[in-house]
Amino acid sequence: MRLFSGPWGxxxxxxxxxxxxxxxxxxDVSARFGxxxxxxLLRLPVRRARPEAPYVAVWxxxxxxxxxxxxxxxASDDLAGVVLAELMRHKCFVxxxxxxxxxxDTPIPVLGRNLARHRIVSGCPACGSDYGRSRIxxxxxxxxx
Numbered sequence: 001m002r003l004f005s006g007p008w009g010x011x012x013x014x015x016x017x018x019x020x021x022x023x024x025x026x027x028d029v030s031a032r033f034g035x036x037x038x039x040x041l042l043r044l045p046v047r048r049a050r051p052e053a054p055y056v057a058v059w060x061x062x063x064x065x066x067x068x069x070x071x072x073x074x075a076s077d078d079l080a081g082v083v084l085a086e087l088m089r090h091k092c093f094v095x096x097x098x099x100x101x102x103x104x105d106t107p108i109p110v111l112g113r114n115l116a117r118h119r120i121v122s123g124c125p126a127c128g129s130d131y132g133r134s135r136i137x138x139x140x141x142x143x144x145x
Contacts, residue, residue: 002068004079009044011079013057015068023054026087033102033140036065042084055084056102058139060117081117085139092134097126101138 004011019027019039026039036059041052059065060081085104091097104115121141124134131137 001070002066003070007045009042010052011043011057011084012041012052013068014039022052026054026056029056029087029102032100032142036061036063037102037140038065038068040084055105056087058083058085058102058104058118060114061119062117081114083114083118083139088138089144090136090138092124092126092129092136094124094129094133095127097124098144099136099138100142100144101136102140103138 001012001014001017004013014023015038016030020041023039023041029037029039033056038057038059040055040057042055043052060083063081066078083104083106085102088101088103090099090101092099104118104120106115118139120137120139122131122137123129124136125141126143127134129136
């Protein structure tokens, strides 16, 4: 686990260790979506009294995943291009195919401007409908049975 901090708060990004209960639902996100998708917990300064919020920290395709060991030396560019996202389930409005989706959470005041470095998968891969009809998009999609 690696702790990143800034004026925006604290972000704990996890490697392969056991996750705290707040991030349990993200335990296998890296195995299913790829190594650039990492479980994370975010604590904003205004929410110090509230629990950390679970997110998926997503590094861009052209980015380098930093050392996530706890004792790693923090480089200022380790979060370059990172976007925070939520793991969700969506259903295509056209063909009813169901997907697990990594959906970027752009209103978060941390790392929100990095979305331009990411490829958004838009439209339903099952039936080919565009986003306007399917309402399917995200940083990563996996079809559910």
